[in-house]
Amino acid sequence: MGYNNAQEWHLQMRKKYGDRYAIFFGQQLSIFLCNEEDIKEVFIRNFSNFSDRGVVDIFRETKLNASLLQNTYADGWKHVRSAIAPIFSTGKMKAMHETMNTKIGTLLEILEEKSESGEKWDIYDDFQGLTLDVIGKCAFAIDSNCQRDRNDVFYVEARNFITNIDLRQNPLIGTSIIIPELMWLWKLLYRFTGLASAELPMVGGLHNVYKRRRGGEGSDSVDLLKLLLDREDDKTNGMTKKEVIENCFAFLLAGYETTSTALTYCAYLLSRYPEVQQRLYEEIEETKRTKHGLDYDSIHQMKYLDAVYKESLRYYPPVIHFISRTCLSDITINDQFYPKGCLVTVQANTVHRNKANWENPDKFDPDRFLESAESNQLKWIPFGIGPRYCVGMRFAEMEFKTTIVKLIEKFELSRIEGEPDLIPDCNGVIMRPKDPVRLSLKLRKVV
Structure with a gap:
């Protein structure tokens, strides 16, 4: 099928075989679901039989096994989740929002400098610098300088790790998926891969940060690591050192x-749909007038912003290969037999582009989310499904909305004549732009 076109291949599989289809990777059966009713039955109503996240065995060799990304029911995922979930309460989010605003301010300064220079640049690179600086500060109280310095060690190590997750850069991962029967060999070879060497300095760095924070550094900070350390001290619902460090690692990567x-x-879509961008800008200005500014509360009350946020993630979901569960015992649901050990997978982009789920699914239309969102619960799945949905969803939403609001408040985005249309490209887990995304940013006039 070719990993270069995995997302298109799955869309074609759904069109050809319907809303349920199965693939054997070696002897490993994977069943793919695309319709709302099947998703509800497996991921919600029968969750107890599908509670373990389906993780490719080769990833069991990484330093993520104690994290919510990979741990199983037997490993205590429920215990870890109950310890982490309160970290993303509204009160904690508001405390991190001010820190986030500072980092976004740096992004706006950089974009203004670049827009005035007349140069063309890849805005994806700027957003990567921003999100690393935000994670560094909000997760670990580290004042990284990724936005200004691409040689910042935090930036270099994170980019190196992400590059090595790409199946085209690390063929061992892809081969282990296709021929799982030789997993003993793939695990033996894993230690010699770029992925194994890339994670060592990152995890080592987190151990050092952990040590410094245990020594009292940053004790007055409100960040993920501080809150996890508080959880580690909780004798009844505490976390081990391994769980703290590996969940910090997972939060950084995710x-x-x-x-x-x-x-x-989202920036690309707003540049291509000026009427959507203008409507969003008008809501921003109206919010500033009526709510006396753009703070955490006022931003999260913006209905059209919420619609743009949801439609952007529906149209281009970044993560498309991670909603997977292992069947723990034989079960038949809706006339479909699921044998013990099979993987049940839902691909976000396949569900999001299914005509049975959405009217005109290939059209970018934020208005579809201005009506009641209750019926969209199992059709809009960029953060996963059921009890194991992304625990950091609210943090990601806050960062996304705050950044887009500040960006559109300051700049008018438009396409550059001659630049190619965006082509999504799947690297195995993340669906990212294939080519640089170059946009024209024009400073808005201050009224």
Whole structure:
């Protein structure tokens, strides 16, 4: 099928075989679901039989096994989630919002400098610098300088790790998926891969940060690591050192590439749909007038912004290969037999582009979300489904909305004549732009 076109291949599979189809990777059966009713039955109503996230065995060799990204029911995912979830309460989000605003301010300064220079540049690169700086400060109280310095060690190590997750850069991962029977060999070879060497300095750095914070550094900070350390001290619902460090690692990986990709897609779409951008700008100005500014509360009350946010993620979901569960025992649901050990997978882009789920699914139309969102619950799945949906969803939403509001408040985005249309490209997990995304940014006149 070719990993270069995995997302298109799955769309074609759905069109050819319907809303349920199956693939064997070696002897591993994977069943793919595309319709709302099947998704509800497996991921919600029968969750107890599908509680373990389906993780490719080769990734069990990484330093993520104690994290919510990979841990199983037996490993205590429920315990870890109950410890982490309160970290993303409204009160904690508001405390992090001010820190986030400072980093977004740096982004706006950089974009203004570049727009005045007349140069063309890839805005995706700027969003990656932003999200790393935000994660560094909000997660670990690290004042990185990724936006201004591409040689910042935090930036270099994160980019190196993400590059090595790409199946085309790391063929061992792709081969292990296609021929899982030789997993003993793939695991033996894993230690010699770029991915294995890329994660060592990152995890080592987190160990050092952990040590410094345990020594009292940054004790007055409100950040993820501080809150996890508080949880570690909780004798009844605490976390181990391994759980703290590996969940910090997971938060870094999950919150960096995905959010920067989502921001890039949204900026691109707003440049292509000026009427949507203008309507959003008018809502921003109206909110400033009636709510006396753009703070956490006023931003989250903006209905059209919320519609743009949701439609951008529906149209271009950054993560398309991660909603997967392992069947824990034989079960038949809606006349479909699921044998023990099979993987059940839902691909976000396939669900989001299914005509049975959405009217005119290939049309970018934020208005579809201005009506009641209740019916969209299992059709809009960029953050996953059921009890194991992304625990950091509210943080990602806050970062996305705040960045887009500040960006559109300051700049008018438009396409550059001659620049190619955006082509999504799947690297195995993340669906990112294939080519640089170059836009024209024009400073708005201050009235």
